Amino acid sequence: MGFENGGMSSLEDLIDKAGGCAVIDGGFATQLESHGASINDPLWSALCLIKDPDLIKKVHLEYLEAGADILVTSSYQATIPGFLSRGLSLEEGQSLLKKSVKLAVEARDKFWDAKGSVPGNSYNRALVAASIGSYGAYLADGSEYSGCYGPEVNLDKLKDFHRRRLQVLVEAGPDLLAFETIPNKLEAQACAELLEEENIQIPSWICFSSMDGENAPSGESFMECLDILNKSEKVTAVGINCAPPHFVESLVCKFKQLTTKAIVVYPNSGEIWDGRAKKWLPSKCFGDDKFETVATRWRDSGAKLIGGCCRTTPATIRTISKALKEKS
Ligand SMILES: C[S+](C)CC[C@H](N)C(=O)O
Ligand SMILES: N[C@@H](CCS)C(=O)O
Numbered sequence: 001m002g003f004e005n006g007g008m009s010s011l012e013d014l015i016d017k018a019g020g021c022a023v024i025d026g027g028f029a030t031q032l033e034s035h036g037a038s039i040n041d042p043l044w045s046a047l048c049l050i051k052d053p054d055l056i057k058k059v060h061l062e063y064l065e066a067g068a069d070i071l072v073t074s075s076y077q078a079t080i081p082g083f084l085s086r087g088l089s090l091e092e093g094q095s096l097l098k099k100s101v102k103l104a105v106e107a108r109d110k111f112w113d114a115k116g117s118v119p120g121n122s123y124n125r126a127l128v129a130a131s132i133g134s135y136g137a138y139l140a141d142g143s144e145y146s147g148c149y150g151p152e153v154n155l156d157k158l159k160d161f162h163r164r165r166l167q168v169l170v171e172a173g174p175d176l177l178a179f180e181t182i183p184n185k186l187e188a189q190a191c192a193e194l195l196e197e198e199n200i201q202i203p204s205w206i207c208f209s210s211m212d213g214e215n216a217p218s219g220e221s222f223m224e225c226l227d228i229l230n231k232s233e234k235v236t237a238v239g240i241n242c243a244p245p246h247f248v249e250s251l252v253c254k255f256k257q258l259t260t261k262a263i264v265v266y267p268n269s270g271e272i273w274d275g276r277a278k279k280w281l282p283s284k285c286f287g288d289d290k291f292e293t294v295a296t297r298w299r300d301s302g303a304k305l306i307g308g309c310c311r312t313t314p315a316t317i318r319t320i321s322k323a324l325k326e327k328s
């Protein structure tokens with residue numbers, strides 16, 4: 001399954017407790033917006049770390065209630081350069097990053113204190129995954145779905161971009177790291193090399209988006225991308241996030257052939273992000289009822305971690321959790 005590495009047992013234990021496949025939460029920014037948050041901003045969902053941290057906690061609690069075994073923090077588009085360009089100091093930016101982990105840990109502990117000891121409850125004590133969005137997410141120009149970073153962006157630049165945030169998030173004590181919507185091989189390599197260089201001791205997953213259902217958004221094959229990640233002992237799981245759900249089954253099968261690492265999938269609803277207009281365009285959408293069937297198929301094809309990304313909601317996660325728990 002891909003847990004051959006030492007020190008990575010928290011995730012493996014959770015997957016075992018969850019019956020062989022653990023449930024990740026759903027669209028985080030989506031749920032902030034459904035509560036009225038306005039995030040049309042270069043910081044996107046990370047704006048709420050400044051404006052409304054209580055809402056962040058509320059959304060985490062809603063996903064726990066829905067059956068999520070893993071909470072992904074609000075740090076997807078929280079970056080030090082992003083906070084600096086908003087006029088915050090380095091210390092303030094770092095403190096907001098730490099706060100993203102703290103809010104999720106507090107929600108997890110509150111929920112577990114209330115529900116964990118109730119006889120017959122169907123919950124697991126959730127893990128907190130610190131979200132690390134791609135460089136393209138920080139650029140806020142939709143390039144997490146194209147992988148086009150331009151010729152001046154090289155390996156060192158990507159590592160420099162990710163390094164301090166990674167260090168600060170790890171210092172805050174999450175259970176794992178979630179690299180999200182990585183669109184090309186170069187950034188996957190940068191993330192894997194950083195995990196080695198920083199000697200990270202918690203599990204991590206690295207997830208790619210995909211626009212064609214076969215390759216990374218850059219057009220590079222997943223064989224090339226996974227070749228690099230397979231060589232790293234620090235990468236615990238690999239997979240797909242924020243790609244349309246109708247691509248997922250064949251991608252799980254493809255990944256099964258390309259890696260022995262655990263496979264993680266949390267697609268969006270099928271809507272397409274218009275990076276210029278900053279809105280979701282309707283497209284082949286999956287309703288929650290469809291997630292019931294497909295989640296078990298993804299599990300049966302080999303996925304070990306399943307959840308939802310943008311435009312999925314607690315109702316989606318409730319459906320997935322119920323389907324996986326019933327049929328495990
Ligand atoms: C996952 S996308 C919808 C996040 C938002 C994007 N990085 C932007 O700022 O436009
Ligand atoms: N964890 C982020 C991912 C965006 S692609 C969110 O759910 O908002």
Ligand SMILES: [Zn+2]
Nearest residue numbers: 242268309310
């Ligand atoms: Zn998404």
